[in-house]
Each structure stands twice: as structure tokens, then as C-alpha cells.
Amino acid sequence: MAAFLEVSGLKAFYGQTQALYDVAFSLEQGGITTLLGANGAGKTTTLRAICNMVRTEGRVAFDNQVITGRATESIVRLGVAHVPEGRGTFTTLTVEENLRIAAYTRGRSAEVKRDLDAVFEYFPRLQERIQQQAGTLSGGEQQMLAISRALMLRPRLMLLDEPSFGLAPLIVQEIFRILRRINTESKVSMLLVEQNAALALDLADHAYVLETGRVVMAGPSAVVKNDENIRKSYLGY
Amino acid sequence: MEQLIQQIASGLANGAIYACVALALVMIFVSTDHINFAQGEMAMFSTYISWQLIQWGLDYWVAFFLAVAISFVAGVLIERIVLRPLHNAPLLSIVVVFIGLLAICNSVAGTVWSYLIKEYPTPFPKDVFGMSGLIGAHQLGVVIVTLVVLTLLYVFFRYTPLGLAMRAAAQNPVSARLAGVRVDWMLALGWGLAAAVGAVAGMMVAHIVYLDPNMMAGILLYAFAGALLGGISNPGGAVLGGFIVGVLENLVAYLGNAIEKGLGVYIIGNGEKLTVALIIVITVLTLKPSGLFGRVVVKRV
Amino acid sequence: MSTANPADAATASAAAVPASPAALGADRRWVWIVVAIAALLPLLQFVMPNVISDYRLFLMSTMMIAAIAVLGLNLLTGFNGQISLGHGAFYAVGAYTAAILMDKLDLPYWTLLPIVAAVCFVVGFLFGLPALRLEGHYLALATFALALAVPQMLKYKWLEGLTGGVQGIVLLKPEAPFGLPLSEDQWLYYYCLIVTVLLFWGAWNMLRGRSGRAMMAIRDHHMAADTMGIDTARYKTVTFGISAAYTGIAGALSASAIAFVAPDSFGFFLSISLLIGLVVGGVASLPGSIIGGIFTVLVQNSAQALSNFVKNDIGLPYDLSPYSVYGILLLVLMYVMPTGIAGGVVLAWRRLRR
Numbered sequence: 001m002a003a004f005l006e007v008s009g010l011k012a013f014y015g016q017t018q019a020l021y022d023v024a025f026s027l028e029q030g031g032i033t034t035l036l037g038a039n040g041a042g043k044t045t046t047l048r049a050i051c052n053m054v055r056t057e058g059r060v061a062f063d064n065q066v067i068t069g070r071a072t073e074s075i076v077r078l079g080v081a082h083v084p085e086g087r088g089t090f091t092t093l094t095v096e097e098n099l100r101i102a103a104y105t106r107g108r109s110a111e112v113k114r115d116l117d118a119v120f121e122y123f124p125r126l127q128e129r130i131q132q133q134a135g136t137l138s139g140g141e142q143q144m145l146a147i148s149r150a151l152m153l154r155p156r157l158m159l160l161d162e163p164s165f166g167l168a169p170l171i172v173q174e175i176f177r178i179l180r181r182i183n184t185e186s187k188v189s190m191l192l193v194e195q196n197a198a199l200a201l202d203l204a205d206h207a208y209v210l211e212t213g214r215v216v217m218a219g220p221s222a223v224v225k226n227d228e229n230i231r232k233s234y235l236g237y
Numbered sequence: 238m239e240q241l242i243q244q245i246a247s248g249l250a251n252g253a254i255y256a257c258v259a260l261a262l263v264m265i266f267v268s269t270d271h272i273n274f275a276q277g278e279m280a281m282f283s284t285y286i287s288w289q290l291i292q293w294g295l296d297y298w299v300a301f302f303l304a305v306a307i308s309f310v311a312g313v314l315i316e317r318i319v320l321r322p323l324h325n326a327p328l329l330s331i332v333v334v335f336i337g338l339l340a341i342c343n344s345v346a347g348t349v350w351s352y353l354i355k356e357y358p359t360p361f362p363k364d365v366f367g368m369s370g371l372i373g374a375h376q377l378g379v380v381i382v383t384l385v386v387l388t389l390l391y392v393f394f395r396y397t398p399l400g401l402a403m404r405a406a407a408q409n410p411v412s413a414r415l416a417g418v419r420v421d422w423m424l425a426l427g428w429g430l431a432a433a434v435g436a437v438a439g440m441m442v443a444h445i446v447y448l449d450p451n452m453m454a455g456i457l458l459y460a461f462a463g464a465l466l467g468g469i470s471n472p473g474g475a476v477l478g479g480f481i482v483g484v485l486e487n488l489v490a491y492l493g494n495a496i497e498k499g500l501g502v503y504i505i506g507n508g509e510k511l512t513v514a515l516i517i518v519i520t521v522l523t524l525k526p527s528g529l530f531g532r533v534v535v536k537r538v
Numbered sequence: 539m540s541t542a543n544p545a546d547a548a549t550a551s552a553a554a555v556p557a558s559p560a561a562l563g564a565d566r567r568w569v570w571i572v573v574a575i576a577a578l579l580p581l582l583q584f585v586m587p588n589v590i591s592d593y594r595l596f597l598m599s600t601m602m603i604a605a606i607a608v609l610g611l612n613l614l615t616g617f618n619g620q621i622s623l624g625h626g627a628f629y630a631v632g633a634y635t636a637a638i639l640m641d642k643l644d645l646p647y648w649t650l651l652p653i654v655a656a657v658c659f660v661v662g663f664l665f666g667l668p669a670l671r672l673e674g675h676y677l678a679l680a681t682f683a684l685a686l687a688v689p690q691m692l693k694y695k696w697l698e699g700l701t702g703g704v705q706g707i708v709l710l711k712p713e714a715p716f717g718l719p720l721s722e723d724q725w726l727y728y729y730c731l732i733v734t735v736l737l738f739w740g741a742w743n744m745l746r747g748r749s750g751r752a753m754m755a756i757r758d759h760h761m762a763a764d765t766m767g768i769d770t771a772r773y774k775t776v777t778f779g780i781s782a783a784y785t786g787i788a789g790a791l792s793a794s795a796i797a798f799v800a801p802d803s804f805g806f807f808l809s810i811s812l813l814i815g816l817v818v819g820g821v822a823s824l825p826g827s828i829i830g831g832i833f834t835v836l837v838q839n840s841a842q843a844l845s846n847f848v849k850n851d852i853g854l855p856y857d858l859s860p861y862s863v864y865g866i867l868l869l870v871l872m873y874v875m876p877t878g879i880a881g882g883v884v885l886a887w888r889r890l891r892r
Contacts, residue, residue: 051415053411053414071414071419072414072415073414073417073418073419073420076414076415076416076417077417081415082415084411084412084415088409088411088412088415089409089412090404090405090408090409090412090413091408091409092408093401093404093405093408097401097404097405100398100401101401101402101405101413101416101418102416102417103398104398104399104401104402104416104417104418105398105417106398149416152416153416153417270675271675272675272678272679274623274678274679274682319869322873323872326872328621328674328675328678329615329621329821330872332621332623332675332678333813333817333868333871333872334868334869334872336623336810336813336868337864337865337866337867337868337869337872338865338869339865340810340861340862340864340865340868341862341865341866341869342865343861343865344859344861344862344865345862347859347861348859348862454686454806455686458683458686458687461679461682461683465679503695503696508690508693508694508695509690509694510690511683511686511687511690512687512690512691512694514683514687515683515684515686515687518679518680518683519668519680519683522668522671522672522676522679522680523668523671523672526671526672526676
């Protein structure tokens with residue numbers, strides 16, 4: 001059986017500039033995989049390429065369907081939820097509206113209400129702010145909102161782009177705890193991009209290390225974590 | 238005094254029309270950052286369609302709703318066919334395409350229906366609801382129809398999932414895509430709605446200014462003035478701005494008239510309508526580009 | 539058709555065409571040949587009076603006038619990136635300034651152009667000041683409003699004494715000086731030719747120098763130009779003034795040529811004509827301005843023939859106005875030839891040579 005997400009020969013371009021060269025990796029259903037690497041290694045680009053947000057060549061298969069070349073919103077509707085870098089908050093809409101957008105094809109049904117409740121179970125703090133303009137939330141709350149919006153899509157795979165970015169360590173810990181819960185309770189597989197390698201390796205079961213648009217190292221998190229050489233040369237701690 | 242009130246009342250009626258067109262402009266602006274110079278001519282064209290339907294023997298309201306529906310579809314098609322391919326084109330190309338659309342609507346209407354001025358019917362009863370001629374029946378009808386349209390749009394955008402998706406697509410297209418919203422179709426829908434609202438404005442104003450291919454030029458200019466005054470990124474502000482310039486327009490004419498009567502000096506009158514609009518446009522743009530109620534957008538470099 | 543294509547082509551050529559002086563003024567030898575042919579053309583009238591008729595000479599004069607007006611718009615929109623949809627206004631100011639000076643002060647026509655240029659420069663410069671605060675769409679919007687309001691302003695009651703109100707002003711056609719044996723139309727032709735050559739030469743000189751580079755730098759990247767120490771505000775307002783002066787001179791020439799000015803000939807349609815001249819000929823191209831000028835006159839003059847053709851030969855029951863031709867062309871051009879005829883020719887030439 002093929003893997004849940006299978007990426008092979010993935011190339012990506014920004015204008016004339018090539019950012020990814022034959023990236024290949026795979027991800028098992030139910031697992032958490034992390035992409036590590038320095039700035040500019042192509043981690044964010046890889047996530048974007050999976051959702052066809054940049055010019056892409058190569059093959060991406062999700063749940064045995066080739067999704068290369070499909071429109072971003074179609075890929076999203078298949079169950080791939082992308083939590084973008086910078087969180088992508090709709091700043092002038094309320095928290096509730098931010099969440100409901102992701103469920104707009106399902107209308108205002110009771111089902112959506114149930115999904116909302118499920119989300120609030122993970123993030124009770126958002127429920128308190130439900131009618132607040134999303135732009136007035138704190139950074140951590142906006143990150144929670146972004147993850148929640150992804151959850152409202154009822155995803156099977158979540159692509160997380162630096163969820164720890166710019167947040168206080170305590171908040172980061174809280175968010176990572178919840179991500180773990182989402183993974184086990186809601187059975188959402190995750191592909192996590194992180195600068196904070198130690199944190200990511202704790203959460204993930206598999207890790208790939210990228211350097212200048214290529215995969216240079218792969219293995220179970222525990223192995224990568226304990227390999228002095230990898231840590232020193234690629235992860236910088 | 239009574240004359241003044243009368244002027245204000247009829248200014249509100251004009252303002253209702255400007256508000257509709259201004260709203261149409263804003264709907265396209267917030268989602269695409271484009272100013273649709275052809276909005277007025279599209280509305281004029283819709284009005285001709287309804288006129289033609291009435292000529293063929295349809296009831297006024299049937300023709301009205303049919304024309305609105307046709308305009309909606311036409312708006313969607315124009316976005317999909319004409320504007321979509323120019324998505325990343327330079328500004329000049331897009332402006333030129335709008336001017337081209339304007340010219341085509343105008344000349345096709347003139348070709349098919351001639352440039353002769355036509356009377357356009359009103360669906361509202363003649364008697365004046367016992368309001369002692371303060372406001373004409375048609376004018377009152379215009380205000381009511383406009384308010385209904387605006388309310389419907391408000392409810393649509395505020396309370397329906399589709400309206401929410403359209404707002405999201407306008408505000409942050411990338412995030413909207415990631416939330417599964419078909420952004421391209423939302424833009425096309427916005428165009429359709431704008432065309433439909435414009436059509437309503439055209440059909441309401443045609444009874445007052447008479448139907449001819451150039452009837453919307455001045456109205457479009459006042460709609461611009463209204464939209465800018467209220468803030469071209471703010472639908473509510475644009476509607477309010479439309480009403481304000483409508484009243485302002487009549488007050489200026491009233492004041493000019495009073496000065497001419499009292500002092501015997503002509504300063505300003507109906508002949509300067511477009512100039513007044515131009516002055517409003519330039520004043521607002523230079524002094525307060527975000528309008529009275531608009532948000533100041535900080536540009537990233 | 540690839541969706542990004544027109545966009546790429548337009549930006550690419552807008553950046554590439556004016557970069558080299560050769561593309562700016564074509565090959566210099568060719569320019570002299572064209573000017574020489576143009577100068578000799580009226581002499582052929584003695585040989586072939588039917589081919590080079592007075593009317594055709596007059597048409598060519600109006601083409602040159604239109605070319606100057608398009609060049610004026612091109613300086614602002616094409617080379618400096620400030621979109622104007624209301625250049626008809628400056629054309630009107632030029633035409634009316636000339637007409638009023640001739641009508642009220644009896645100034646001879648040949649003294650007018652410097653005065654007109656100065657007046658229009660000031661008007662353009664003043665309009666350029668608020669325009670500094672307007673970017674892209676907003677400037678287009680303000681100038682759009684200007685284009686619509688011009689005829690009304692010309693009819694303003696207080697100005698009636700000067701402008702003749704709705705009636706306009708009737709003028710005399712210029713006569714050949716020094717007792718030269720030239721007909722009115724022949725002299726008009728030479729007069730326009732001299733002015734056209736001078737103005738294009740001036741524009742070419744300006745564009746290939748420091749100020750030209752500054753203008754284009756502002757168009758291509760406003761902020762970068764700013765940080766490189768270019769006084770963007772001054773360049774933009776001065777360009778507005780120069781552009782208005784060029785288009786105003788064209789207006790003054792047209793007042794002399796048609797010997798009549800009236801408010802309704804300076805409506806929105808005029809501004810659209812200039813815009814289509816710009817787009818058809820080629821944005822940011824000097825030869826393109828000439829092509830654009832020729833083109834607008836051709837369309838306006840062949841509209842009747844075209845209309846007859848559509849009615850009689852194709853059998854459609856429609857009157858085709860120049861307006862509809864303009865509209866369709868504006869749309870089609872943006873897709874197939876976003877760089878205008880001049881740009882299209884340059885591109886085709888490059889491809890052939892490869």
C-alpha cells in the first residue's frame with residue numbers, strides 16, 4: 001500500500017528561480033512528520049507546492065489520488081488543510097466568521113455547530129472571543145484560530161507552517177500539546193514545518209531535513225534527534 | 238423653506254441612485270482593487286434591456302427582475318471572459334479594458350436602440366400619498382426600492398455563508414483559497430451582483446433623466462464622488478456617501494439659485510453639475526483619500 | 539492561450555522598449571528619410587493632383603496634430619506611468635487659448651504656440667500637484683472625471699464672453715507667409731510638419747537624457763527612484779506640465795486647422811481617442827505616437843465607409859460608429875498586441891532576426 005501522502009520529484013519555482021529540486025518524501029496515515037532545515041531551505045515552499053500555491057512540477061499523491069496541478073481550493077476540499085505562515089487571519093471578520101468560512105459549503109447546519117463546539121473544546125479561549133474581530137486577537141490566539149479554521153475543514157492531513165513563529169514559549173508549549181491531542185483524538189495526520197527543531201522532533205515521529213531545496217537526511221525522529229552530526233550540521237543546536 | 242426641504246427630499250432620491258451605483262463600484266473595488274469605469278454604461282445597457290422587454294409587452298416588474306437577472310449573468314460572464322485573462326496585467330491594460338467596455342456598451346446601445354431620447358415608465362402610482370408634493374411618488378418609490386436592495390445585500394453579505402465567503406475572498410484571497418473558497422468564482426459573483434445593483438439604479442433613474450445611451454455619465458461621476466467621500470473600501474460608507482452627494486448636489490443648485498435671485502449674480506447652477514462632481518472627487522482624493530468612513534490602508538513595500 | 543501572457547509581454551516590453559535609444563527614435567537615417575518624404579509630398583500635388591488632393595493634405599495635417607497630442611499623453615502615461623484618461627482637457631485648453639488670443643487680441647497664429655505651451659504647462663503643472671497624491675487607479679479616476687466635466691466648464695456662463703459659450707469661436711485659417719505660393723492646406727501641412735518635427739525632436743532629446751531616465755525610473759519603480767535621490771515630485775509635476783503643453787499645442791494647431799472651436803468637440807470621446815492612439819500606437823514609444831495619431835484620424839474618417847460596408851456588403855442593420863470600433867479595438871489589443879503596433883512590430887522584427 002502506498003503512503004498517505006507521497007511526494008516525488010517535486011520542483012517549485014518563483015518566477016525564474018527554482019526553489020525545490022526533486023524533493024521526495026512520504027507520510028503515513030495518522031503520523032506526524034516534520035520538515036526541518038535552515039532559513040531558505042525550502043520548507044515553506046514544499047508545503048506551498050503540495051497545495052499548488054507556487055508553480056510546481058513533479059508528483060504529489062494524497063490518499064492514492066494524484067493532486068498535482070489541481071486548484072488550491074480543490075486540494076483543500078479533499079481534506080488537506082494548510083495552516084499558512086503568518087496565520088492568514090481574516091482580520092476584519094469576527095472569530096466565528098473566520099471559522100465558518102472553512103465550512104461555508106456545509107451552510108449553517110447543526111453539523112457546523114457541532115464542528116464549532118469540537119474546535120472550542122481544543123481551544124476554549126477562542127469561544128470567549130467568538131464575536132471579537134480577529135485582527136484584535138493576540139498572536140497566540142491568532143495561531144489557535146488558524147489551526148481551528150483548518151480543523152473546520154474536517155481535514156485528514158494538516159500542513160502546519162511554523163506554528164511557533166513569534167510566540168512566547170509558554171504559548172508554544174500549549175499549542176503543541178493541543179496539536180498532539182488533535183493528532184490522536186481527531187486522527188489528523190500532520191506535516192509540520194518548524195525552525196524550532198527540538199520542539200518539532202518531540203512532536204513528530206518522522207523527520208526530513210532539507211537543504212537548499214533538496215532532502216539531505218531522513219529518519220525516525222528519535223534517530224535524528226540523537227544523531228550528534230545531524231544536529232550540529234543541519235539543526236544548529 | 239419648503240423649497241429647501243423639497244430640494245433635500247429630491248436630493249435623497251438622487252442620492253439613493255448614486256448610493257446604488259457607488260455600492261456596485263465598491264463591491265468590485267474591494268474584491269479586485271479595480272475601479273470599474275464601465276459600471277455606468279453597463280447599468281444603462283441593462284436599462285435598455287428592460288425597456289425592450291417592456292416594449293415587447295412584459296409587465297414592468299417582470300421586465301425589471303428579468304433585466305436584473307440578465308445583468309447578473311452578464312456581469313459574471315464579463316468577469317470570467319474579459320477580465321480573468323488580465324488577472325496579472327499592468328494597471329494601464331486593465332483601465333484600458335474598462336474604457337473599451339464602456340465604449341462598447343455605449344456604442345452598441347446607440348446602434349441597436351439609437352441615440353434618440355426615450356421615455357421610460359415608472360411602476361409607481363401617480364398620486365402623492367398625500368404628502369403635499371414634498372416628494373414625488375416616483376422619487377419616494379426610488380428611495381424605497383433602493384433601501385430594499387441595500388437591505389437585501391446587507392443580509393446576504395452579513396448572514397449567509399456565501400456572502401461570508403465573498404467577503405473572505407475579497408479580504409484575503411490566499412487564506413480564502415486555503416479555506417476551500419473558490420475565490421475566482423467569488424470575484425465573478427461580485428461582478429454579477431454589482432451589475433445587478435447597477436441595473437436597478439439605471440431602471441430607477443431612467444424615468445427621471447430619460448433613457449439614452451449617455452444617461453449614466455453624470456450619475457457615474459456622482460457615484461464616484463459618493464463612493465470616494467464615504468470611503469471606496471467601505472460599502473456602508475459608500476452608500477452614505479451616495480446619499481450625501483445627492484443632497485449636496487441639490488443644495489448647491491438651490492444655493493446658486495438663491496444667490497442669483499438675491500444678488501443677481503450667477504455663480505453656479507444645473508449647468509455645473511459635472512464640475513461640482515469633479516471638484517468633490519479631486520478634493521476628497523487629495524485631502525482624504527480614504528474617505529470619511531474608510532480605513533486607511535498602509536501599503537507594504 | 540496562457541493567461542499570464544498579455545501581462546508579461548506588456549511589462550517586459552514597457553521595460554525593454556524605451557531602454558535603448560535606438561528603439562526610442564528608431565534608426566536616425568530612417569527618420570530623415572521619412573521627414574524628407576513628408577516635406578516633398580505636397581510638391582507632388584503638381585504632378586498628381588488627384589492623389590495628393592488638398593483634402594488629403596489636410597487629413598495628413600490632422601494626423602500630425604493627433605500624433606503630437608498622443609505624444610503628449612505618451613510622455614505622461616507611457617514614459618512616466620501616470621495614467622490620464624482626461625487629456626482632452628489640455629487639448630481643449632490649448633485650442634481655446636489659441637482661439638481666444640486670435641479672436642480677442644488679434645494675435646497672428648504663429649505667435650501663439652509658445653503662449654499656448656506656457657499656459658498649458660502651467661495648467662498641467664497645477665493639475666499635477668494634487669495628482670502627486672494620487673496613485674494608479676485614483677489618478678485615472680480623477681482624470682476620467684475631468685474628461686467628463688470639460689465641455690461643461692467651457693460653457694460656464696462667466697466665461698461666455700471669452701469662449702463664445704455653446705456657439706464656440708469661428709476663426710480664420712492661417713495663410714502662407716512671405717507671399718509663398720502655397721494654398722491654405724499646403725501651408726497648414728508645412729506648418730504642422732515643422733511643429734511636429736520640432737516637438738518630436740525635443741521629446742527624443744529629453745527622453746534619452748538624464749530626465750528621461752528619471753521619468754522612466756519613476757514609472758518602473760517609484761520608491762526605488764525616490765531612494766536613488768530622484769526628486770520624484772518635481773519630475774512628476776514637470777512631466778505633467780510638459781505633457782499638457784504638448785497636447786495643448788496640438789489643440790492650438792487643431793483650432794487653426796479647423797478654424798473653429800466649440801465645447802462639445804472636447805468631450806469624453808476626445809480623451810478616449812487620445813487613449814486609443816496611445817494604446818494602438820504603442821505605450822512608451824515615439825514612433826508609436828505617430829502611428830497612433832495616424833490611426834485615430836483614419837478611424838474617424840473611415841467610420842462612414844466602414845458603416846456603409848457593414849450595412850450594404852455584410853448586410854447588418856447597424857450604424858457602426860467610431861466609438862464602437864474604438865471599444866472593440868481597445869479590448870482586442872489588450873489581448874493580442876498589448877504593446878501596440880509599434881511594440882508588435884519590434885517584437886516581430888526581433889523574432890524574425892533570431
